[in-house]
Amino acid sequence: MVVLPSSIWRLLMTAGAAGVDHSTNPGYRSQLSDYLYVLLLSAVCEGLALLTLGLVKPWGEAFPRWIPLLGERRVPIKAAVIPATVGATLLVLLAAYFFLDPILFHIHFTPSIGDKGTATSHLEVSGWSQVLFVACYLPLMAWPVLVGAVTHAYYRRRATTEGR
Numbered sequence: 001m002v003v004l005p006s007s008i009w010r011l012l013m014t015a016g017a018a019g020v021d022h023s024t025n026p027g028y029r030s031q032l033s034d035y036l037y038v039l040l041l042s043a044v045c046e047g048l049a050l051l052t053l054g055l056v057k058p059w060g061e062a063f064p065r066w067i068p069l070l071g072e073r074r075v076p077i078k079a080a081v082i083p084a085t086v087g088a089t090l091l092v093l094l095a096a097y098f099f100l101d102p103i104l105f106h107i108h109f110t111p112s113i114g115d116k117g118t119a120t121s122h123l124e125v126s127g128w129s130q131v132l133f134v135a136c137y138l139p140l141m142a143w144p145v146l147v148g149a150v151t152h153a154y155y156r157r158r159a160t161t162e163g164r
Contacts, residue, residue, distance in 0.1 A: 091144035
């Protein structure tokens with residue numbers, strides 16, 4: 001549930017329903033590639049979030065029956081823990097970048113879409129749309145911590161079960 005609000009905001013922004021001001025970039029016209037990018041980004045984020053459920057659900061411990069050659073075999077612990085740990089680490093680095101970039105480099109974050117190589121390709125997010133942006137993206141900051149926690153719990157549960 002921490003990933004879904006940001007995906008919804010991106011889709012609303014692209015559709016022009018999030019109150020984002022396009023007037024700061026008079027030459028900007030949304031293209032099909034912009035919509036596809038946002039749709040793909042949101043789908044990938046949601047897919048990765050759903051994969052995290054495998055760390056707490058039974059299907060994360062044994063391959064489903066319908067997978068050829070692997071069906072009903074136990075998932076090796078490292079096959080789940082290593083990608084989840086790498087993912088959690090990348091999410092921590094990404095979150096740190098978004099917090100530290102404006103502080104250290106004095107770059108003011110404004111979401112951009114349809115970057116055409118011009119200095120005016122950024123969209124202004126202000127007023128109620130900025131509140132909506134923060135409300136939708138703030139839960140996303142919990143994602144690295146949650147992935148790390150369930151990865152650790154998965155490892156402990158599986159390592160003690162297989163050690164017996």
